[in-house]
Amino acid sequence: MRPNLLVPPVLVVLLLAASACREATTTPSSAGAGDARTPTQRELAALLDAEWEWRLRENPQFATTVGDHRFDGQLSKESIADEQRRAQDTQRFLDAASKLDGASLPDADRITLDMFRGELEDRLAAFRFREYLLPINADSGFHSGFALMPQTLRLRDAPDYDNYLARLRAFPRYVDEHIGRMREGLKAGITVPRVALAGADAAVGPLMPADPTASPLYSPFKRLPATLPAAERARIEAAGRAAIAEAVTPAYARFRDFLAREYIPGARETLGASALPDGAAFYQLLVKRFTTLPLTPDQVHETGLREVARIRAEMEQVMRKTGFTGDFAAFLTMLRTDPRFYPKTGEQLLKEGAYIAKRMDAKLPSLFGRLPRQPYGVAPVPDYLAPKYTAGRYNGNPPDGTEPGYYWLNTHALETRPLYNLEALTLHEAVPGHHLQIALANEAQGVPDFRRYSYISAFGEGWGLYSEWLGVEAGFYTDPYSDFGRLTYAMWRAARLVVDTGLHMKGWTRQQAIDYLASNTALSLHECTTETDRYISWPGQALSYKIGELKIRQLRAKAEQVLGPKFDVRRFHDAVLANGSVPLPVLEQQIDAFIRRESAR
Known part of the structure; x- marks a missing residue:
């Protein structure tokens, strides 16, 4: 059974009498009949159940999304008093979690406990910085x-x-x-x-x-x-x-x-998060949240500058393959203005995106051992969102499988939607990117609910950007313009490290950020502007992509080097996606364990 109300930590252990008889499913190492779990494992399971029940009641819309329909007639309460009450409840859950002896838990449960504590700590930190006063950003809310x-x-x-x-x-x-x-x-x-x-x-x-x-x-x-x-x-x-x-x-x-x-x-x-009350500390919190690593803004900025220089050199090489004889700036101008690179109709854009997605579908069995059951479709961004929306985005499906997920393409302002970026965009948002990753997470067994349905940006967006790069291995980007589009997207994510930290900690102006994107990528000027406004209004999130991709590629290189001929890319990808969205240090632990298992095969 699940408790019906928030259970104070002092009562968590009392839940065990009621919950021990059921087949627990809340931790990877849960037992079924004849429960062999330790007392600490049972306490953890009961605490996770209590917090999950609280979470569903506090956010009925979220409950509906994850397939719990008990609260379908309700909307969450969003007053400041409600936020204060939720912060107090969260503190009680954290106090209970902090009393558990993580050292006595099996590895899987210890990781779950660490992730749970980290999520609660981040939630409380967000409350202290009054992040709840910012319920909208530049393109949504x-x-x-x-x-x-x-x-x-x-x-x-x-x-x-x-x-x-x-x-x-x-x-x-x-x-x-x-x-x-x-x-x-x-x-x-x-x-x-x-x-x-x-x-x-x-x-x-x-x-x-x-x-x-x-x-x-x-x-x-x-x-x-x-x-x-x-x-x-x-x-x-x-x-x-x-x-x-x-x-x-x-x-x-x-x-x-x-x-x-x-x-x-x-x-x-003002523009930067650093201009908010206690803004420098707030931005440091966001850097940690969106990278899951102990990085400073300066370290992120320097990483971005190095990646920008590396990718720029590759872009120059690919540009020469097209036969273009002008300089880099002139090449970008040509890409932004030549009508041959842009769809004539929204239907053309959707058909091109769908065709790329189906081509990648055929490649998936050679890259993954486990594929999701849930399907996906391709659809336009709704008209009421399109003018200020990004070029494309994945909109996930309900876990009960009653509806597919959708890869959305923005058919507004077609003169700003270049086709040379479309392969990279499709691989990121559809397959093998977000649809594959999120659908597999929804179908994961033996993973606690809070982990199954969480979205850790560094992992998710890092996987999306890695998926763009994986297209090279899968036979995409065969013409130099599409390859330049891939590099433009890689450069875009590298430039984000520079722009986001520049805006929020180094006093950059909006125009400075737009110009930096425009001079280093082949994004349309419209996209350079809307993306800059997104970074201004959603500080830190843009750091996830490149930091996550660098970590995944680093772990793959490590596995390839250690395993040599034993390395199987299908098994590696399954290991990366096995436990849903996880912080990057946890992912590293997963891959280290994968390397040990594969070495012993």
């Missing part, structure tokens, strides 16, 4: 996330639709609580920088059309189950129109007006 909710819902019968209606009707409270946070952020000087918010108010417009049936949130009412009686269908459709017209649309209008009249005019004019 709680408001756009809500509009994506239909993708995660289970809608099979009238009660399911009534749960969805309850969430729509709760949306005004949800919006007002976020506005309350952001108002407090204005008072405290903790806001998204104003320059990164240009157009944020206008971007809310597509979420509040005059016709409620045109809302993205109305889409579930257009596909009601055929088994519903006609009267029930009519009731649900009418209730959906009313909920959107009377609750959702006015709440979005209120948020748009708040952005336009209060938040954007009052947002800070």
Whole structure:
């Protein structure tokens, strides 16, 4: 059984009497019938269960996403008081975790305990820096996330639709609580920088059309189950129109007006995270969170500069293979302006992306021993997100397998969507990148729930960038323009190390960051601008990609060197992905263990 309420640490051990009789599934070394676990293992399992139950109750939307439908009619509570209460609860969980003797645990459980403690510590640190006052960034936030909710819902019968209606009707409270946070952020000087918010108010417009049936949130009412009686269908459709017209649309209008009249005019004019209260320490926390390594901003910056120099030399070589005789800057200008490199229609872009993905599908058995059951599709970024969205992104599927994952391609502003980058983008976002990685994590057995559904950016984005590089081995990038596109993406991630630390710790201006990206990559100027605004409003996240990729490639080189002819790339990739998303030091432990096992074969 799972406890129904948050259990104070002093009561955790009492849970064991109720939980010891069940087949535990919360740790890799759990036992089934005739439970042979040690007392510390059972205490850890009970604590993980208690915290997971708390997590699901505190975030009903997350519960729905991971397939727990007990709270489908609720929305999370987002007031500052709720954040304070959650921080107190988190401290109690951390206190309980700190009392467990990790040294007495088997390796798998000790890693789980260390990851659990680290996650709780990061959550508390984020609270101390009042990160909850920043619920939006340059391209997304709680408001756009809500509009994506239909993708995660289970809608099979009238009660399911009534749960969805309850969430729509709760949306005004949800919006007002976020506005309350952001108002407090204005008072405290903790806001998204104003320059990164240009157009944020206008971007809310597509979420509040005059016709409620045109809302993205109305889409579930257009596909009601055929088994519903006609009267029930009519009731649900009418209730959906009313909920959107009377609750959702006015709440979005209120948020748009708040952005336009209060938040954007009052947002800070500084750029860097270091300009926030205790900002240097806050940015150091973000560096640790997004790299999972004990690096300083200066170390990250220097790594970026070295990688930029290395990749630039490769780009120069590939440029010459095209027969171009001008300099590097002229080559970039040619790539950005020659219409042959750009799709004519959104359909062409989607077809090209789908074709690349299917080509890679055929290569997967030669690179992986274990492949996921969950499928994926290719689809355009929704219109209401597209103007300020990235070129492409993976949007995962629910773990119950009722919907596929989707590789989204941005068909807005096609003149900024070069085809020479498309192979690298597709391999990163679809396969063997995020779809493969996330679907395998969802299907992992014997991994605690909090690990199965966590997304550690250095691992996930590092894997995505490694997947781009893996395309060379798989036979992609056969023409020099696509290979230059691959290197552009590699350079982009290296330049992020320089730009992010430059913006947030070294006093760089927005234009300085845009110019650095534009002079070193073949990204469109539009992308250089939107990406810079993303880094300004989401400090630290951009560090994940290159740092993670460097670690994965370093571990592969180590395995190849030690194992020699025993090295099997399929088995190596399975070992990397075996336990879902993990911090890079844990990944290194996994691969060291893999090397020992393979050496003994």
